[in-house]
Amino acid sequence: MSSAWEVVIGLEIHAQLATSSKIFSGASTAYGAEPNTQACLVDLGYPGVLPVLNEEVVRMATMFGLAVNATVATRSVFARKNYFYPDLPKGYQISQFELPIVEHGELFITDADGNEKRIGITRAHLEEDAGKSVHEGFEQSSGIDLNRTGTPLLEIVSEPDLRSAKEAIAYMRKIHTIVRYLGISDGNMQEGSFRCDANVSVRPRGQEELGTRAELKNLNSFRFIEKAINFEIERQIELIEDGGEVVQETRLYDSDKDETRSMRSKEEANDYRYFPDPDLLPVEIDAAYIEAVRETLPELPAAKQQRFVADYGLREDDAGILVAVRAFADFFEDVVASTQGKAQGVANFVIGDLAGALNRDGLDIEQSPVSAAALAALLDRIRDNTISGKIAKEVFEAMWAGEGTADEIIEAKGLRQITDSSAIEAIVDKVIEANPGQVAEYKAGKDKLIGFFVGQVMKETGGKANPGQVNQILKQKLG
């Protein structure tokens, strides 16, 4: 990418709020039901029906505002955004326009140079989701599924502070982590509970004025967002460098072709005719309410990461990985609390072996077949030299497969470490005898060959010899 250009990105993230009923009706928000079975008369926009605000969404938006150090408005107003679309039953979407519930927030990401960078959050407002048009299985017509209609959304709008696709992803991941920590969204991107539109523009480096932006829609995975933004950046730069001009438009990302294409231009854009919804009263909350919600805030990821570094002596990046998912951090702490092993060792195992196994089997931490207590017991066996770290991986796999506890598996498979010096010495002697050439080379100064000898001893013992002892005895004997 040409360094003559500066990239400017702002994100609009839609987080579905984890309420059991809809934002303005009592219908269920559960995902995946038969079409139109979870839409009541209010959702269907029947003549005469009226919306009634689900107070839970106010609490959730307040939590979010507090978590990103924002101003939570004591008075916010629902407005109607008017446009016609078959999956929008009332012909308007109830949203917040002039007076949103959350404004002036911020969060911090790490930029490419490793520095902390502040990203402003312009606003976060409450709104209802629309339904879905279904085209598959219909000929000459489309189906409408209104189950999603009225599902509560928090739209989180960033300042145009992001300077690369990587920063955009880092910001989005932070938001994703925060909403899940707060328990206000499940953040499930496949089901569309967490999605994003990106406003992307480029300008000559050093120029104050912003370039013309394109809005990218349909971004429903971190990978696609990064690809779409990068494609769009290159498209815009190429266009300008070839003497063209970027036009303000909405572009759709096609993940199959890895490209964005024009959906509608500004000229075709709707005039939404926003006005305050006369069916709903302004949302009024007081400072006491906001403080009561503040009391319920959990420890947030940034604070947790700092604590992990300070209290457990973890490396900063490892702490960052652990806190990204609240349940994951909790699991780590549970293991630390019940093992004699060092916290960094626990972190290594959790980030490496455990996360790898979860990933491989497509499981969440809550579904791990190895509990925190069971893992702690395994790590204790490393700590007390019953097994080596390498053997521990084998034991872990057996535990994962449900073969028993760490101790049961170590016994059943005879994996107990050989710590008897005379037994190790005998094997070392055997290895030295069998490899005279390497011994000569080693003695001539090729120190690296020590690894070869350790490997041979381990091979002879099925990996069960204590590596420290093997090293020590080898060095002694090879002189």
Next chain:
Amino acid sequence: MSRDLHSQTLTELAAGLERGDFSSVELTEDLLGRIDSHDAALNAFVTVTAERALAAAKSSDEARAAGNAGVLNGLPLVHKDIFCTRDVLTTCGSRMLENFISPYDATVVGKLAGAGAVVLGKTNMDEFAMGSSNETSYFGPVKNPWDLDCSPGGSSGGSAAAVAARLAPAGTGTDTGGSIRQPAALTGTVGLKPTYGRVSRYGMIAFASSLDQAGVITRSSADAALLLGVMAGFDERDSTSIDHPVPDYTAALSGSIKGLRVGVVRQHFDDGLDEKTGAAVHEALAVLEANGAKLTEVDMPNLDLSVPTYYVVAPAECSSNLSRFDGVRFGHRAENPEDLLDLYCRSRGEGFGAEVKRRIMTGTYVLSAGYYDAYYLKAQQVRHLIADDFHKAFENVDVIAGPTSPTPAFKLGDKTDDPITMYLNDIYTIGANLAGLPGMSTPCGFVDGLPVGLHLVAPHWGEETLLRCAHQYEQLTDWHKACPEDFS
């Protein structure tokens, strides 16, 4: 046993049922018979629910026999066709909803049924309540029982005509700018629009949400008090309904008007008012004064702004409220649409009448980017000024009295080509809607054989004052007892 049941008021009928003079089935049959023979001339009904009414009457008679009589047990009434009524056609006077069977009951419908009321049918109305003459109805205009060539007013013209013609003792209505009070005045009936938020709007098809309020059309203030007591109250399904105690409205009737401070608005008697109508209203004020009320002149400097303000706010809200009628889920749907746009354009083009389209267009315009501040926002500011005029006036008076409508009933077809003149019909009533105040009209005389209404407005939650003032006036006069000759 009295066989002229139809001439009795709701209160009288309630006493008769209680005494066992007649059954609800007899009463219902009597009124259904009258509807059958008289409605062809009036066109007051869109739907007559004879079978359901008789079944409900039978149940209410059984409930009474079992000692479970509700407040309105066995009493017949009619609903304006704007109230969703379960399993019954609910058209809102529009081709758009010509075939719409509501799957649910409006709160008002449910409450009245719960108290034992028997619904005779659904009454004709201006399309989506947009009109002051009942001429915008897809189902044809309603005729005024006092002169079949005249309009009964609107938009609740069907309920007003049915009550005036003794086809039903009472009817529900809705009032967005005068749609209960003006037809009540033009048909010689009593019309009450409560404080905004007093009665739930749930299930009442929305015209202008911030102005719409459900109320009643009856033959006496006592009857209005009886019904309001049942209809009023907070509804958790309507966020704009207000949790305010519901008083005993019937008990409020019996107070005296001695010392009642009655404000007379100077601007009400300006040029726009028909001279004879003004004279009748002055006479009514004199009756109040002679019986102890104190008349005080009050100033409403922004009165002339109420009609233009209304015709920005109401269309703005209606343009959005009526967007749901798109031919996709219910209501009229164009045949063989070429594509989505064609489906929308033709369904709405065919389903809505001219006045509804005019207001949707006006409302869309005033909300558009670049015009919002100049029209909608400005109108909301003026709305506050008008409300302030009322609040100032109510510092010195308990109730404001004047004409309900500038003229008596006008001939059908007379004003249909001139929307502005039609809109000016509501000049005296619109202010109460813009300010959310309760208003009432009660008969106060005749001009050339056509009824005239006395309009009363009270501060928020002042329904008791209105009812007491109107009821006491009715005790001193007989105007509300007059019956159109052909319907006696």
